[in-house]
């Protein structure tokens with residue numbers, strides 16, 4: 578067993594074809610290289626583990642390296658860690674303890690490990706046996722920006738969603754290019770200051786994960802009045818032939834540390850309302866946001882977001898989990914952490930872009946993103 582290096586690409590590509598299928602998006606090398614490059618481990622080829630038996634690749638333990646901010650009695654620490662994405666052993670090698678060996682090596686290499694969207698039937702039981710904390714479902718917040726369009730595209734269940742109150746008096750805020758150093762500074766003064774466990778969102782993080790993403794184009798909304806910022810992407814709805822889209826909020830970073838202690842933040846709510854106003858003008862009919870912590874709930878409620886679990890009492894979701902492709906299917910996104918001193922997820926900020934949960938699922942023959 579050893580870590581991946583560039584010369585392994587061909588073998589790994591063949592392994593992905595044989596185990597996941599020839600349509601897997603990670604077969605696009607620039608996407609694979611970007612995703613598994615991570616951040617904070619500059620100059621290293623990657624962190625994923627490869628297992629060979631008699632010279633043949635039989636196992637892949639994908640690891641996205643990163644830096645994590647970890648609260649401790651002595652204050653915040655920044656530790657190297659890995660996010661666990663794509664784990665596969667060839668079928669004939671399963672159930673013989675090889676997965677355990679691969680996992681033990683990941684734990685030996687990284688003092689912090691995290692996962693999101695892990696398979697509850699296969700890898701989750703292994704992580705639990707190894708002392709991970711599990712949140713079965715991240716909180717998901719939903720808002721309707723154009724209720725009639727939501728109902729016509731997603732069916733009557735979408736009628737449960739309240740309309741987000743968008744004010745005509747507040748000018749919309751459009752996304753704009755942004756210096757990652759500014760984003761890092763706001764993060765440092767808020768989530769880091771408030772003692773949250775999270776990926777350590779320094780300048781390199783924002784550059785890698787958002788600005789240099791090889792999967793999606795992300796938009797950055799920065800409040801001119803200093804309330805914070807938001808990162809989002811517009812997901813076009815193929816069923817509307819591109820006329821409509823959904824605003825997928827990926828990161829919400831209120832600047833005030835108190836917002837991270839669940840205090841309602843009116844300036845940030847106002848800012849978000851202005852982002853939603855811009856989104857609605859550009860054809861977004863709904864918005865969603867995934868997060869492990871519930872601390873933003875009062876602020877999000879102010880601009881019309883509701884928690885998915887407060888709505889889907891009859892088991893029918895008001896908005897599908899997957900907007901394109903297999904509509905409505907898909908599991909809730911779980912979150913897993915193994916790090917010193919993490920007891921609950923209330924002070925853990927993990928979002929949809931953690932792990933490899935926010936990357937394209939289907940590409941066309943030329944490698945362009947379909948969704």
Ligand SMILES: CC(C)(COP(=O)(O)OP(=O)(O)OC[C@H]1O[C@@H](n2cnc3c(N)ncnc32)[C@H](O)[C@@H]1OP(=O)(O)O)[C@@H](O)C(=O)NCCC(=O)NCCS
Nearest residue numbers: 664665666671672673674675676677696698699700702703
């Ligand atoms: C997940 C996978 C890599 C595990 O590798 P493996 O070699 O089969 O696992 P091991 O034989 O080393 O088992 C490791 C431990 O987990 C337990 N375990 C394995 N599969 C389990 C399951 N489905 N449910 C509960 N426990 C399980 C084993 O009993 C063993 O426990 P022990 O350490 O107490 O003896 C492998 O089964 C696989 O490739 N599965 C298909 C792909 C997949 O689902 N990947 C994960 C999702 S991303």
